[in-house]
Amino acid sequence: MDSIHKKTAIVGVAESDLGRVPHKSKYQLSAEASRAALDDAGLSIKDVDGLFTTIITEGGEMSSLVMAEYMGIRPRYTDSTSIGGSSFVAYVEHAAAAINAGMCEVALICHGSTNISDRGGRAGPVSTRSSVYGPMQFEEPYGTSTVSSYALAAQRHMHLYGTTSEQLAEIAVATRKWASMNPKALMRSPITIEDVLNSRMVSSPLHVLDCCLVTDAGGAVVLTSMERARDLKKRPVAVLGTGEAHTHRMISQMPDYTETAAKISGKLAFERAGVTHKDIDVAEIYDSFTITVLLTLESLGFCKKGEGGAFVSGQRTAPGGDFPMNTQGGALSYTHPGMFGIFTLIEGVRQLRGECGPRQVKDAELALCNGTGGVLSSTGTVILGRT
Amino acid sequence: MADTPHKPVPRPYQDTQAYWDAAREKRLILQRCRDCQKFQFFPRGVCSHCLGSALEWVDSPGRGVVHTFTIAHRAPHPGFANQVPFVIGIIELEEGVRMMTNIVGCDPNSVRIDMPVKVTFEEATPDITLPQFTPA
Numbered sequence: 310m311d312s313i314h315k316k317t318a319i320v321g322v323a324e325s326d327l328g329r330v331p332h333k334s335k336y337q338l339s340a341e342a343s344r345a346a347l348d349d350a351g352l353s354i355k356d357v358d359g360l361f362t363t364i365i366t367e368g369g370e371m372s373s374l375v376m377a378e379y380m381g382i383r384p385r386y387t388d389s390t391s392i393g394g395s396s397f398v399a400y401v402e403h404a405a406a407a408i409n410a411g412m413c414e415v416a417l418i419c420h421g422s423t424n425i426s427d428r429g430g431r432a433g434p435v436s437t438r439s440s441v442y443g444p445m446q447f448e449e450p451y452g453t454s455t456v457s458s459y460a461l462a463a464q465r466h467m468h469l470y471g472t473t474s475e476q477l478a479e480i481a482v483a484t485r486k487w488a489s490m491n492p493k494a495l496m497r498s499p500i501t502i503e504d505v506l507n508s509r510m511v512s513s514p515l516h517v518l519d520c521c522l523v524t525d526a527g528g529a530v531v532l533t534s535m536e537r538a539r540d541l542k543k544r545p546v547a548v549l550g551t552g553e554a555h556t557h558r559m560i561s562q563m564p565d566y567t568e569t570a571a572k573i574s575g576k577l578a579f580e581r582a583g584v585t586h587k588d589i590d591v592a593e594i595y596d597s598f599t600i601t602v603l604l605t606l607e608s609l610g611f612c613k614k615g616e617g618g619a620f621v622s623g624q625r626t627a628p629g630g631d632f633p634m635n636t637q638g639g640a641l642s643y644t645h646p647g648m649f650g651i652f653t654l655i656e657g658v659r660q661l662r663g664e665c666g667p668r669q670v671k672d673a674e675l676a677l678c679n680g681t682g683g684v685l686s687s688t689g690t691v692i693l694g695r696t
Numbered sequence: 697m698a699d700t701p702h703k704p705v706p707r708p709y710q711d712t713q714a715y716w717d718a719a720r721e722k723r724l725i726l727q728r729c730r731d732c733q734k735f736q737f738f739p740r741g742v743c744s745h746c747l748g749s750a751l752e753w754v755d756s757p758g759r760g761v762v763h764t765f766t767i768a769h770r771a772p773h774p775g776f777a778n779q780v781p782f783v784i785g786i787i788e789l790e791e792g793v794r795m796m797t798n799i800v801g802c803d804p805n806s807v808r809i810d811m812p813v814k815v816t817f818e819e820a821t822p823d824i825t826l827p828q829f830t831p832a
């Protein structure tokens with residue numbers, strides 16, 4: 310019998326200011342999102358005894374120490390696991406384990422980033438360093454970047470399975486339709502498949518509209534035991550199943566360019582939740598790039614390997630389609646601070662609470678959230694349920 | 697000219713000094729494990745297949761095929777500004793390991809997956825020479 314799942318709930322979620330927020334630090338964005346998520350739960354920062362956080366580091370910040378100090382707390386459970394944008398989804402598993410083991414009672418997961426303000430714009434250089442220490446010296450001298458890394462996977466998928474740029478564009482177009490119904494989304498004007506194909510090529514076969522936004526943003530999620538959750542402000546959202554996995558750090562070491570660790574983390578999450586793919590009402594899939602979504606859908610088992618292009622065709626993931634996905638507008642159109650995982654959880658919870666207004670998926674009872682981190686390196690999968 | 701930033705270059709360390717020393721002599725060398733006989737790339741202090749330490753360096757003829765590639769249209773670092781568009785490839789060597797490279801000496805639009813390639817060498821700085829690949 311599963312000892313941690315179904316006994317933990319998400320009780321609070323919130324974003325900070327989103328978009329371009331040059332007058333606030335990443336720490337402030339993280340802390341303000343935390344305050345709002347705790348308020349959403351009817352809790353205060355004084356209730357938090359478990360802290361789970363990572364921030365994009367310039368040189369080895371000890372994220373949970375930094376954020377606990379910033380917010381004036383002394384947690385008895387601490388976790389700065391740093392596996393990229395999926396970290397926050399993986400934290401749900403860690404927090405559920407800690408809560409059920411009695412190591413903490415109220416777990417705060419938070420993130421803040423000033424990615425756009427720090428870089429001085431979307432096209433700012435990724436790096437200006439002149440020498441590379443460590444294993445990345447076998448990649449950086451060849452001019453690799455995050456987008457090029459994902460492009461290597463896209464090219465291989467196209468070669469093996471005949472996947473097309475039009476099929477990848479379907480994802481960007483559908484996601485923009487969801488964003489048009491979210492006032493907090495940065496990009497809300499409709500786009501067409503032709504717009505994506507005609508947008509500037511960044512790293513073939515990925516165009517600029519295949520790529521996520523770069524924004525400033527913070528987000529936070531609060532968890533506690535199901536027992537305590539029942540006494541809080543809103544109806545709890547149950548953590549039904551979780552999984553995490555990683556397969557490599559550098560893109561040159563990726564074992565299979567057409568499959569992510571979601572094959573492992575997704576299987577674990579489905580098994581632990583005791584549900585099947587057809588039970589999922591809404592999917593929040595980290596969309597750092599359109600190819601990320603396509604590989605993830607296949608790896609999670611929503612379709613067979615190689616069939617992701619056909620799966621997303623015909624605007625299947627758009628409003629009104631039979632696979633509602635990335636309903637807040639995703640990293641492609643809503644916000645993307647460098648690590649997006651926490652926002653998949655926030656939207657999944659809101660959908661299950663029925664708080665999403667015009668973009669609400671009717672009668673949503675089960676949500677799947679999947680984060681991908683690094684360069685298709687790590688994944689966290691969480692299945693959430695309405696209570 | 698002196699103000700033009702150069703591309704980022706490797707700073708050799710314990711695991712990689714021999715590799716970069718060989719590259720400067722225009723040799724591609726790979727690590728093979730004496731215990732499990734497998735090759736690995738990138739160089740490490742232990743074998744990533746069996747965690748043993750019995751690693752030996754083997755000269756590679758530097759032949760392989762393009763496993764996947766991308767044409768980068770944006771410079772990720774100021775040192776690449778005058779090189780775009782350029783090709784980043786993952787090469788699968790005959791020894792079975794994969795490595796990142798640029799694919800040079802050809803029209804970027806002519807690069808294909810499974811295309812045979814061979815190693816060539818680019819002097820990035822007086823101290824550092826980068827293995828690169830070109831159509832075979």
Ligand SMILES: [Zn+2]
Binds near residue numbers: 748
């Ligand atoms: Zn070995």
